[in-house]
Amino acid sequence: MDSFLKIRGLKKYFGDNRVLDGIDLDVTAASVMTIIGKSGIGKSVLLKCIANLLQPEAGIIELDGQAISQSRRNAQIDAGVSFSYMFQNNALFDSLTAFENVALPLREASKLNKAEIQERVDEMLVHLELSDSADRYPGELSGGMKKRVALGRALITKPQVVLFDEPTTGLDPERKFSVFEMIADYRERFGFTALLVSHDIPEVFEISDQVAWLDEGQIKFFGKPEDLNTNAQSALSGFLSKANYGLKSSPLNGANE
Amino acid sequence: MGLQLYYTLVKFGAESALGTAVALSLIRELGPVLTALMVVGQAGSAMASELGIQRNDEQIDALQTMSIDPLGFLVGPRLVATLICFPILTAIFDLIGIFGGYLTGSVLLNVDSGVYWNRVFESVTWADVQGGYIKALVFGLLTISICAYRGYNTHRKASFPGVRGVSESATRAVVWSSVTVLAADYLITSFLM
Ligand SMILES: Nc1ncnc2c1ncn2[C@@H]1O[C@H](COP(=O)(O)OP(=O)(O)OP(=O)(O)O)[C@@H](O)[C@H]1O
Numbered sequence: 001m002d003s004f005l006k007i008r009g010l011k012k013y014f015g016d017n018r019v020l021d022g023i024d025l026d027v028t029a030a031s032v033m034t035i036i037g038k039s040g041i042g043k044s045v046l047l048k049c050i051a052n053l054l055q056p057e058a059g060i061i062e063l064d065g066q067a068i069s070q071s072r073r074n075a076q077i078d079a080g081v082s083f084s085y086m087f088q089n090n091a092l093f094d095s096l097t098a099f100e101n102v103a104l105p106l107r108e109a110s111k112l113n114k115a116e117i118q119e120r121v122d123e124m125l126v127h128l129e130l131s132d133s134a135d136r137y138p139g140e141l142s143g144g145m146k147k148r149v150a151l152g153r154a155l156i157t158k159p160q161v162v163l164f165d166e167p168t169t170g171l172d173p174e175r176k177f178s179v180f181e182m183i184a185d186y187r188e189r190f191g192f193t194a195l196l197v198s199h200d201i202p203e204v205f206e207i208s209d210q211v212a213w214l215d216e217g218q219i220k221f222f223g224k225p226e227d228l229n230t231n232a233q234s235a236l237s238g239f240l241s242k243a244n245y246g247l248k249s250s251p252l253n254g255a256n257e
Numbered sequence: 258m259g260l261q262l263y264y265t266l267v268k269f270g271a272e273s274a275l276g277t278a279v280a281l282s283l284i285r286e287l288g289p290v291l292t293a294l295m296v297v298g299q300a301g302s303a304m305a306s307e308l309g310i311q312r313n314d315e316q317i318d319a320l321q322t323m324s325i326d327p328l329g330f331l332v333g334p335r336l337v338a339t340l341i342c343f344p345i346l347t348a349i350f351d352l353i354g355i356f357g358g359y360l361t362g363s364v365l366l367n368v369d370s371g372v373y374w375n376r377v378f379e380s381v382t383w384a385d386v387q388g389g390y391i392k393a394l395v396f397g398l399l400t401i402s403i404c405a406y407r408g409y410n411t412h413r414k415a416s417f418p419g420v421r422g423v424s425e426s427a428t429r430a431v432v433w434s435s436v437t438v439l440a441a442d443y444l445i446t447s448f449l450m
């Protein structure tokens with residue numbers, strides 16, 4: 001099994017707080033890996049280490065067989081892999097409209113001309129049901145709308161690797177479903193490799209090839225979503241049962257197959 | 258200022274030198290320095306806190322993940338704007354100051370207006386104006402660098418995270434910029450003289 005994203009022995013401490021304490025993880029090319037775990041356990045920190053926004057204390061991160069060097073600012077570019085990150089708090093530019101936010105990565109970091117950008121962003125906004133709000137500023141959008149703008153900004157460049165940090169938190173069930181569908185759809189069309197953090201258990205398993213459970217600084221479970229039920233350690237099943245993911249199969253599983 | 262200078266000059270019976278004194282002190286020193294301090298207080302603190310907020314909100318991180326150079330994108334346009342605005346604002350400041358000198362000197366007090374304007378035009382050389390512009394440009398460059406640095410590095414430099422970190426960055430930016438402007442003024446003056 002060829003892993004596109006490979007992590008070995010990743011450690012990240014904040015003072016005495018050993019947030020990540022030896023993470024090993026493999027994500028296959030064009031697959032979706034979901035990371036689950038308690039709030040505050042270090043899921044966002046893990047994504048930021050991969051995105052080179054935080055410097056880990058130790059460990060190797062390889063993208064497509066190339067170690068990303070932590071000293072360089074655009075490590076992903078060095079590795080020749082296009083890359084995007086959807087932040088947990090969206091990180092939209094509040095002085096730019098929804099349209100301009102989605103268009104930003106194309107305007108500043110691609111060679112597309114104005115008409116091409118317009119067309120692509122318009123199409124994206126239709127997908128996101130945001131066409132009516134294209135000219136509004138983030139301050140004038142609801143939380144869920146902001147999430148969708150951030151999703152649009154992350155997908156507009158057709159990246160090879162996407163890190164999603166809680167893309168559906170705070171959305172109503174219908175929108176949640178459509179965001180997951182959109183991620184699945186884009187992945188089918190462009191074949192990206194995704195690392196996804198989500199608390200939306202079990203819905204997120206629908207689009208996940210692999211699930212990793214992060215606890216106490218390490219990946220304590222790793223495997224297919226189906227195996228969660230059978231292989232679960234007691235702590236993991238405790239976590240899952242609180243997330244309403246019991247031994248019975250989820251209603252979504254039945255509905256969609 | 259016109260008033261102060263007038264009373265000083267009157268003591269020596271040299272009130273006719275008012276035009277010279279006002280124009281030279283404004284163009285060489287006060288114009289660039291006071292303009293810089295005013296701009297720092299307004300635009301500099303605003304920029305430092307804006308960048309600080311963008312840092313805290315992960316907007317700067319977001320640019321990095323989009324392969325957009327955050328400094329070029331956020332600070333670049335402001336740098337250009339500053340380099341254009343500083344000399345212009347300084348020139349406006351100088352003109353208003355000189356006109357103010359005329360109002361106090363000739364309209365309120367009794368310096369002959371012809372003498373005033375004559376002295377202004379006689380005493381100011383092209384080198385003075387150039388020196389003023391050099392100062393304005395250097396001050397602009399220095400203040401924007403300091404304010405940008407403070408705001409941009411809010412997460413590393415400030416002793417508190419969050420909003421307090423931002424306000425600390427803005428305060429530090431203003432203090433450091435102002436001190437640096439005064440120090441740089443001294444240095445440039447000693448080189449130009
Ligand atoms: N910049 C930082 N400085 C110090 N500690 C930090 C920093 N960022 C995160 N932490 C700590 O790292 C731990 C993990 O935080 P993280 O944001 O990764 O949690 P999370 O798993 O994403 O939680 P959630 O599901 O609520 O988003 C927390 O204990 C947090 O206090």
Ligand SMILES: [Mg+2]
Pocket residue numbers: 043044045088165
């Ligand atoms: Mg998080």
